[in-house]
Amino acid sequence: MSAHTHTRPHPATTGRVDIRLPWWALALPALAFITLLLMILNPADAHAAGSDPAITHMFERVQQAVLHNAR
Template sequence: MSAPTLTRPRPTAARTRVDTRLPWWALALPTLAFITLLVLILNPADAHATTGEPAITHLVERVQQLLARQP
């Protein structure tokens, strides 16, 4: 005598539908950042550089010094 097998009912289409709508800010913030960077590229006179050596130069020099000291 064989045992009856239980089958799961298929889920309806309404239950498996995924809501893929984005909130308004998920599109607005990257757009605003892109436009801001584009304006800075198009008008570089507004982007003022700092005087003196940048910190990245000091960091690279320090890494080179540390690598040169290793035995």
């Protein structure tokens, strides 16, 4: 005679995945993004030797567009 096995009842599923991230998993990428954005928006502080004027012009245009849209 075979013995019956007992299976655990599965908890009710809500159809979504429950993932909990530590606070730094969102804070560090946000901090890096803000730092890079500030570096792009203030190209006068960048002391690059012999930089291409086209790149500098492009950064100035991006800065003007961002500042214009922020008003």
